[in-house]
Amino acid sequence: MSHPVHNQKSRVAAISIFASAGMAATKFVVGIAIGSLALISEALHSSVDLVATVITWMVVKVSDLPADEEHHYGHGKIESLSALGVIAMLYVLAGGILVTAYGHLREGAAPPTLSAIPFVVLLIDIAVNLWRAYALQRTARDTKSQALAADALHFASDVFGAVAVIIGLALSGLGYAWGDAAAAIGVAVVIAALGLRLARSTVETLLDRAPEGASEKATAAIKAVPGVVDVDRLRVRMVGPTHFIDAIVKVPRTYPIDRVEEIKRKAQDAVSKALGDADLTFTSVPVARDNESIRERIMVIARNSGLAIHHVTVHDLGGKLTVSIDLEVDGEMTLTAAHDIAHGLEHNIRDQFGDDVEVDTHIEPLEPELPAGIDAAPGRVEIIKGALSRFAADGAIHDIHNVRVRDTDAGEIVNFHCRAAPSMSVIKVHENVDEIERALRRAFPTVKRVISHAEPPKRHGI
Numbered sequence: 001m002s003h004p005v006h007n008q009k010s011r012v013a014a015i016s017i018f019a020s021a022g023m024a025a026t027k028f029v030v031g032i033a034i035g036s037l038a039l040i041s042e043a044l045h046s047s048v049d050l051v052a053t054v055i056t057w058m059v060v061k062v063s064d065l066p067a068d069e070e071h072h073y074g075h076g077k078i079e080s081l082s083a084l085g086v087i088a089m090l091y092v093l094a095g096g097i098l099v100t101a102y103g104h105l106r107e108g109a110a111p112p113t114l115s116a117i118p119f120v121v122l123l124i125d126i127a128v129n130l131w132r133a134y135a136l137q138r139t140a141r142d143t144k145s146q147a148l149a150a151d152a153l154h155f156a157s158d159v160f161g162a163v164a165v166i167i168g169l170a171l172s173g174l175g176y177a178w179g180d181a182a183a184a185i186g187v188a189v190v191i192a193a194l195g196l197r198l199a200r201s202t203v204e205t206l207l208d209r210a211p212e213g214a215s216e217k218a219t220a221a222i223k224a225v226p227g228v229v230d231v232d233r234l235r236v237r238m239v240g241p242t243h244f245i246d247a248i249v250k251v252p253r254t255y256p257i258d259r260v261e262e263i264k265r266k267a268q269d270a271v272s273k274a275l276g277d278a279d280l281t282f283t284s285v286p287v288a289r290d291n292e293s294i295r296e297r298i299m300v301i302a303r304n305s306g307l308a309i310h311h312v313t314v315h316d317l318g319g320k321l322t323v324s325i326d327l328e329v330d331g332e333m334t335l336t337a338a339h340d341i342a343h344g345l346e347h348n349i350r351d352q353f354g355d356d357v358e359v360d361t362h363i364e365p366l367e368p369e370l371p372a373g374i375d376a377a378p379g380r381v382e383i384i385k386g387a388l389s390r391f392a393a394d395g396a397i398h399d400i401h402n403v404r405v406r407d408t409d410a411g412e413i414v415n416f417h418c419r420a421a422p423s424m425s426v427i428k429v430h431e432n433v434d435e436i437e438r439a440l441r442r443a444f445p446t447v448k449r450v451i452s453h454a455e456p457p458k459r460h461g462i
Contacts, residue, residue, distance in 0.1 A: 017050065017054055019128055019132055020046060020050035021050055023046055023124075023125050023128060023129075024043055024046035024047045024050050025043075026121055026125075027039055027040075027042055027043035027046060027121060027122075027125065028040065028043035028044075028047070030117060030118050030121050031043050031118075033113075034112040034113045034114065034115070034117075034118055035110065035111075035112045035113060036112035036118065036165070036168075036169065036172075036180050037100060037101060037104055037109070037112075037180055037181055037184045038164070038165040038168045038169065038180045038181070038183035038184040038186075038187060039112070039118055039122075039165055039169070041097045041100075041101075041161075041165075041184045041187045041188070042122075042125075042158070042161045042162060042165050042187055044093055044096075044097070045090075045093060045158065045161055045187060045191060046125075046158060048086075048089050048090060048093050051086075051089065052086040052089070055082050055085065055086065083149075083198060083202045084199070084202055084203075087195050087198055087199045087202070090191050090192075090195040091191075091192065091195055093188075093191060094188040094189075094191040094192045094195070095188075097184050097185070097187060097188040097191075098185060098188045100184070101181045101182075101184040101185045101188070102181075102185075104180070104181040104184075105178055105181045105182075108177065109177075109180075109181065110177075111172040111177045111179070111180060112169065112172055112180055114169060114172065114173045118165075118169060119166060119169065122162045122165055122166050123166075125158065125162050126159050126162045126163070129156070129158040129159045129162070130159055132152075133152050133156045133158075133159065134152075136149075136152035137149065137152040137156075140152055149198075149201075156194065160190040160194075161186075161187040161190050161191070164183045164186035164187050164190065165183050165187065167179075167183060167186075168180050168181075168182055168183020168184070168186070169183070171183075209237075211236065211238055211243070214236045214243055214275060215234055215235075215236050217271075217274045217275060218234055218236060218243070218245050218247070218271045218274060218275060218278070218280075219231050219234050220274070221267070221270035221271045221273070221274040221275075222234070222247055222249060222267045222270060222271065224270060225263055225266045225267050225270055226263075226266075227251060227252065227255065227259065227260075227262075227263045228249055228250070228251060228263060228267070229249075229250040229251060229252060229287055229289060230249075230250045230287075231247060231248070231249055231250070232248040232249065232250055232285060233246075233247070233248045234246070234247045234248075235247075241276075241277050242277045242278070242279055243271070243275045243276070243277065243278040243279070244278075244279050244281075245271055245275075245278060245279065245280045245281065246281045246283075247267070247280060247281065247282055247283065248283045248285060249263075249267070249282060249283065249284055249285065250284075250285050250286075250287045251263060251284045251285070251286060251287070252286070252287070252288075252289050252292070253286030253287060253288055253292075253300055254289075254292065254296045254299070254300055255286075260284050263284070264280075264282040264284070267280060267282055268280045268282070288300075294314045294321070294323075294353070295312050295314055297352060297353075298312055298314075298323065298325070298349060299312065301345070301348050301349055301352060302325075302345060305344070305345060305348065307327060307328075307341065307345060308327075308328040308366060309325050309326060309327050309328070309345075310326050310328070311324070311325070311326040311362075312324070312325050312326075320356065320357075320358065321353055321354075321356075321357045321358070322357070322358040322359075322360075323349060323357060323358065323359045323360070324359075324360045324361075324362070325345070325359070325360070325361050325362065326361075326362045326364055327341070327342055327345065327361050327362065327363050327364070328364055328365070328366040329341060329363060329364075329365065329366060330365070330366055331365030331366060338363050339363070342361040342363055345359075345361060346359040346361060372408070373406040373407050373408035373409075373413065374406065374407055375404070375405070375406055375407075376405035376406060376407050376412065380405055381403055381404070381405045384403060384405050384414055384440070384444070384447075385400060385403040385416070387440060387443055387444070388400045388403065388416055388418075388436060388440060391435075391436045391439040391440065392418065392436050395432050395435070395436070396420055396421060396424060396428070396429075396432050397418050397419070397420055397429075397432045397433060397436060397454070398418065398419055398420075399418060399419040399457075400416055400417075400418050401416070401417050401418070402415070402416060402417040402453075403415070403416045403417075404416070408448070410448050411446055411447060411448025411449070412444070412446050412447045412448060413447075413448060413449050413451070414440065414447055414449070414450045414451070415451045415452075415453075416450075416451075416452055416453070417452070417453045417454075417455060418433065418436075418452060418453070418454055418455070419454070419455050419456065419457050419458075420432070420454050420455075420456070421456075421457070422456040422457060429454045433452045433454055436452070437450040437452060
């Protein structure tokens with residue numbers, strides 16, 4: 001399927017080819033017929049525009065090709081190279097016109113033969129070029145095509161050149177023999193001035209100059225993404241219509257990898273919305289936030305060492321920091337090896353918080369993955385459910401439901417849901433549920449593990 005942007009650029013370029021060819025031929029024939037150097041110069045200028053338009057038509061087909069193994073950033077730079085080639089042709093033409101016009105002035109060449117025809121042709125040419133310049137510039141802006149922008153500039157210069165020719169022919173008609181040559185010089189000056197403007201923007205693109213305002217827009221878009229701490233460095237360059245952005249972004253070091261990937265995705269969407277066609281390379285740098293808690297810092301230290309910890313408690317006893325940690329290790333590991341791991345973790349924590357911090361590490365075996373099991377018989381589930389309801393009868397926990405029992409080689413696994421008062425704290429809920437779980441394991445030694453889920457009471461209608 002054809003790309004809509006490519007189709008738009010190709011269609012506009014193709015229309016320009018036919019328009020350029022018709023107007024260039026008409027002006028050249030009329031210029032020869034009346035002997036006007038200015039009109040011939042303008043016709044030659046249009047001929048260069050015709051060549052430029054043909055080049056543009058071919059270039060846009062190549063520039064829209066996707067990136068490949070040899071062109072990782074696509075083929076958009078070919079538009080800049082083609083624009084430089086067209087600029088070179090324009091300056092060669094401007095130089096030739098200046099030399100010829102100077103010769104006419106020095107030798108006193110005869111003025112052109114005037115009639116209404118050249119004026120009518122030039123007015124039609126101005127109208128056509130204004131329309132083409134507007135259409136091309138609008139398409140160039142929408143597609144960010146340098147080749148089409150160069151083509152639009154050529155047609156804009158044709159308008160100024162045609163006005164200069166009309167003035168020159170009018171001066172010749174009023175008896176000023178130098179008017180036609182002066183108009184030709186005006187055409188050359190217009191070509192040179194507008195070519196200089198195009199050359200500057202094209203060279204800046206080839207030198208990877210950041211588009212004006214693009215860096216600020218991209219930075220603001222990335223900073224607005226939730227989770228981004230700051231943008232450390234950002235670089236932007238244009239390749240054809242695409243903004244290629246390299247950003248080094250600070251993110252909280254406590255975030256898991258999947259959370260950072262989500263930030264990257266949102267950042268790509270944000271810069272695409274801000275700049276249009278954008279390709280973001282996002283390098284994340286984990287940093288400590290100002291509001292990072294001591295517990296979070298300890299979790300980061302353990303995670304960086306590949307250790308599993310839980311039940312992290314932190315106390316400040318009269319200015320002295322005390323930390324207690326449950327460290328999980330392979331149950332088959334020797335005590336010496338496990339102690340070395342715990343000692344290393346404690347050393348890393350003291351490096352972070354100071355040598356006077358007190359660290360106590362409780363070593364326990366890593367809970368193995370339980371083998372696959374099967375659902376227990378309905379009768380067994382009812383027995384377990386009845387026991388849970390009895391153990392909860394006199395406490396704050398009630399409405400035992402969703403009871404599931406599974407048989408495994410390691411023992412029975414029990415899952416159940418229950419309800420508690422909505423105002424009860426998490427600590428109190430946990431203590432009450434723990435009592436029920438312990439009672440169940442005492443009553444049924446075959447129960448290996450109990451997993452509970454506490455909920456607030458049902459709201460009416462839900």
